[in-house]
Amino acid sequence: MPITSDILVVETGKDPVASVIWSHGLGADKHDFESIIPMLELPDTLPVRFIFPNAPIRPITVNGGMEMRGWYDIRSIAINEQEDAEGIEASAEILSSLVDQQVQQGIPASRIVLAGFSQGGAMALYQGLRQSPQLAGIIGLSCYLPLPNSFDSNESEDIARIPVFLGHGNQDPVVPVELGIFTRDLLLEKGMDIQFNMYSMGHSVSAAEIADIGQWLKRILNN
DSSP: OOOOOOEEEEESSSSOSEEEEEEOOTTOOTTTTGGGTGGGOOOTTSOEEEEEEOOOEEEEGGGTTEEEEOSSOOOSSSTTSSOOHHHHHHHHHHHHHHHHHHHHTTOOGGGEEEEEETHHHHHHHHHHTTOSSOOSEEEEESOOOSSGGGOOGGGOTTGGGOEEEEEEETTOSSSOHHHHHHHHHHHHHTTOEEEEEEESOSSSOOHHHHHHHHHHHHHHHOO
């Protein structure tokens, strides 16, 4: 499996006991969410390794073929149509490889969270719901589950126990909130542990959302 070396690693303390692999959105890079780490207010007793990978550079159809960092191509203004299954699968392998790296470095899968914003959140959901062994949790911000017809909770008997945090702006012009609600409802139908929070914002992240993520991380990682 491919292993990317183009990553940013930030540790909140010595000898981390958990890892969060956080994927950026379309056109951003590995530094995009570095600044939120102190805003999460994680306790000193919970040292966490944050891993921020760079997506590959690829042409994006809806942007006139312009090359930029993206986890997969967007071929339609309706982002959940004409989905780039090949690109999604390739990026899922990158995330799987990063999980494997953390396991090799002594962090068990049960202490690893996949997180992301927009496209990165879509990838966190896509791979996190398939990752074996089961992860500690998944964070999906302003995103949706790509290729939803390929999702089968029966792939893992433990899938319903994976905590998932979903946050979405109620005025999002990029990823319509309806897609976030669809994703929430799909996962709830599978009996999953979902926290879905809606915020008064567009396609962005707010201070209130970051505070909620911090509380959620403390809850699942202190178990």
